[in-house]
Amino acid sequence: xxxxxxxxxxxxxxxxxxxxxxxxxxxxxxxxxxxxxxxxxxxxxxxxxxxxxxxxxxxxxxxxxxxxxxxxxxxxxxxxxxxxxxxxxxxxxxxxxxxxxxxxxxxxxxx
Amino acid sequence: xxxxxxxxxxxxxxxxxxxxxxxxxxxxxxxxxxxxxxxxxxxxxxxxxxxxxxxxxxxxxxxxxxxxxxxxxxxxxxxxxxxxxxxxxxxxxxxxxxxxxxxxxxxxxxxxxxx
Numbered sequence: 073x074x075x076x077x078x079x080x081x082x083x084x085x086x087x088x089x090x091x092x093x094x095x096x097x098x099x100x101x102x103x104x105x106x107x108x109x110x111x112x113x114x115x116x117x118x119x120x121x122x123x124x125x126x127x128x129x130x131x132x133x134x135x136x137x138x139x140x141x142x143x144x145x146x147x148x149x150x151x152x153x154x155x156x157x158x159x160x161x162x163x164x165x166x167x168x169x170x171x172x173x174x175x176x177x178x179x180x181x182x183x
Numbered sequence: 184x185x186x187x188x189x190x191x192x193x194x195x196x197x198x199x200x201x202x203x204x205x206x207x208x209x210x211x212x213x214x215x216x217x218x219x220x221x222x223x224x225x226x227x228x229x230x231x232x233x234x235x236x237x238x239x240x241x242x243x244x245x246x247x248x249x250x251x252x253x254x255x256x257x258x259x260x261x262x263x264x265x266x267x268x269x270x271x272x273x274x275x276x277x278x279x280x281x282x283x284x285x286x287x288x289x290x291x292x293x294x295x296x297x298x
Contacts, residue, residue, distance in 0.1 A: 080223065103284045114187070114273050114289030115226075122284075160225065164285045170241070171285045173218075175225035 076174035078161050083180040090148040092177045094161030097142060101163040104137060106146045109158040109176065118146075118159075148179075156181045185209055189274050189290035196264045196297045204259040204293050206274030214279040215257035216241075216287065217249060219270040226273065232257055233279070264297045271295070 078094045096104070102123050107115040121128045121135045121144075128135045134147040144163075148155055158178050164171040187208045196202060208215065213234045218226040218241075228241030232251040246268060248260045257276075261268060271294050275287040 102282075105284075105286070107287075112291075114275075114291050115287070116289070117286050120284050120286065169285070170228065170231070171287065173226040175223060 078174040078177045081178050084151050086183050090151045092146045092159050094144040096163045102165045104144050105162040107160040153181045187290035193294045200264050201262050207256045208276040212276035214277045216275040217259045218273045266297045269297045
């Protein structure tokens with residue numbers, strides 16, 4: 073069945089790069105997403121990547137997709153304390169199909 | 184634009200009580216969703232509505248009912264609350280055009296405790 077897995081915790085020092093990893097099982101996934109959840113709030117879409125792309129960059133965020141290994145990563149450059157949050161990986165086959173979310177990775181940024 | 188709004192923000196119920204969680208979106212989205220979030224388990228889909236007038240079960244529908252009242256509103260009802268339904272509930276909406284990305288917009292959540 074469909075499944076999305078990610079590690080539960082990551083701790084980095086302020087100014088370092090953070091890399092959050094995710095694996096998924098559905099080979100028909102068309103879109104892969106990263107959402108951010110700050111304390112006490114709902115999820116917010118950070119970025120998504122279409123499955124025919126290997127990489128997408130948006131300011132401090134870099135998404136890498138290895139479709140062969142079904143591996144997705146999110147790199148945050150120059151991590152700040154404001155980046156402390158839970159990051160969710162998700163996948164879908166596109167509109168009309170359900171989006172499957174991972175359990176979330178809690179990022180701690182130490183000053 | 185308020186986006187997705189949810190009421191109430193917090194609720195405490197006794198076992199066996201009923202309540203309805205309200206959700207509304209002002210983005211003219213076709214699809215709406217109800218999720219629950221429990222520690223270490225991520226988001227689990229309870230019910231969704233692909234369009235006005237349709238609803239479908241998600242991964243964990245037992246103990247819940249939904250109503251898609253109109254295009255804007257999607258409510259979640261607990262008929263007889265149980266302690267296992269203690270959770271944070273999120274409503275979301277998306278445009279969900281066929282073949283396009285399913286970018287979802289989330290409400291702020293309802294924190295429900297069942298004693």
